[in-house]
Amino acid sequence: MGAHGHDHDHGHHDGGTGRLALVFALTVAYTAFEIVGGLLSNSLALLADAGHMMTDNLALGIALVAAWSAKRPPGPTRTYGYGRAEILAALANGSLLLGVAGFVAWEALSRLREPPEVRVGIMAAIAAGGLLVNAFAAIWLHGAGHRSLNVRAAYLHVLGDLLGSIGALAAAGIMRFSGARWPDPVVSLLIAVFLAVSSSRLLREAVHVLMEGAPRGVDAASIQQCLSMVRGVSSVHDLHVWSLAGGTPLLTAHLVSDHSRPTAAILRDATAALAERFAITHTTLQIEPPDYNVVVETATTIADR
Numbered sequence: 001m002g003a004h005g006h007d008h009d010h011g012h013h014d015g016g017t018g019r020l021a022l023v024f025a026l027t028v029a030y031t032a033f034e035i036v037g038g039l040l041s042n043s044l045a046l047l048a049d050a051g052h053m054m055t056d057n058l059a060l061g062i063a064l065v066a067a068w069s070a071k072r073p074p075g076p077t078r079t080y081g082y083g084r085a086e087i088l089a090a091l092a093n094g095s096l097l098l099g100v101a102g103f104v105a106w107e108a109l110s111r112l113r114e115p116p117e118v119r120v121g122i123m124a125a126i127a128a129g130g131l132l133v134n135a136f137a138a139i140w141l142h143g144a145g146h147r148s149l150n151v152r153a154a155y156l157h158v159l160g161d162l163l164g165s166i167g168a169l170a171a172a173g174i175m176r177f178s179g180a181r182w183p184d185p186v187v188s189l190l191i192a193v194f195l196a197v198s199s200s201r202l203l204r205e206a207v208h209v210l211m212e213g214a215p216r217g218v219d220a221a222s223i224q225q226c227l228s229m230v231r232g233v234s235s236v237h238d239l240h241v242w243s244l245a246g247g248t249p250l251l252t253a254h255l256v257s258d259h260s261r262p263t264a265a266i267l268r269d270a271t272a273a274l275a276e277r278f279a280i281t282h283t284t285l286q287i288e289p290p291d292y293n294v295v296v297e298t299a300t301t302i303a304d305r
Contacts, residue, residue: 017067020154023137024060027053027158030133037126041119043168043184053130055100056157059093063154070150070245083244086150087209090246093153094202097160101195108188115181120172123184127168134162149209149246153202160195167191205246212242215249218278226277227253230270232261234290241280252284263287 031053038047066089074081141155167187174183205216214220220241227236239253251274257266266287274280 017064017071019140020060020064020067020151023140023154023158024057024064026133026137027056027060027161030130031057034126034130037122041122041126042116043118043123043172053161055096056154056161059096059157060154062089062092063150065089066150067148080244084210086148086245087206090149090153090202091206091210093150093157094199094206097153097157097195097199098203100160101192101199104188104195105192108185108192111185112182112189115185118172118175118181118184120176124169124172124176127165127172130161130165131169134158134165138162149202149205153206156195156198156202160191160198163194164191209243209246212240214241215243215246218249218280223251223274223278223280224253226273227255227270230255230266230273232257232266233270234258248282249278249280250282251280252286254286254288256288256290258290 031050034050034053035047037043038050063086066085069082069085072082137158138155141151141158167190171183171187174180218241220239223241224236224239227233227239233255235256237254237256239251241249241251243249255266255270257263267285270285271283274283
């Protein structure tokens, strides 16, 4: 006998669609200004930031489509709906971010050997405008990033842009007062390292979700122990806990009854314990008699003959 928890939305949420749409419009509008400014000033830090913003446009577009897709309801062929679209988008954006980090690092190392002359005034003006745009975008996406790995991927792109603008301003200030040319490629290299580390973590989380690993903060061993302590349960097996998009956990488990209590009472106590102790409300629990596995194995053997 099985039972489902009462929350059947499988962890669906709004995916931050409105926030993503606004940030997408802002980054597209500012990218053109930064590209022109980087070319006029001959600043790699600005061009690196502009290149990253170009990938942001693509990344935010992917994230926006994925967030919209995740809101589509389940159907006969996709019974879980489209929540995993956000994880696929996060995986794509993390890979894109890693590629951008590698390109910026390569260019920075090349320029570090022979730093070119940079027009500091244009560089600082464009970086200051980028700082305002990216600061607003990062603040706007920050809250939604805690609920969605897809939005977090977009947030990391924007955060990289914000650091790029701060770095470009810092490099412009150092070059303006010292006359040195090395700050521009050095700042670019530091930004590339940050992007590489952040994207690696994001990719690791996305792969973990796709491999149906336990959500962050969920201890499967503690859950199994909790279910085993429910009165009327003699043992627990085939316990699985995962998430569709890195958020709300889903759980299935087989509970072996000792026949001391009605199955309805066991189900009621088990689902209540999961909700109260672990905030897991979407569950599928199967209650089995002690000899259930023997019956199944016998039936399977007969069917194989």
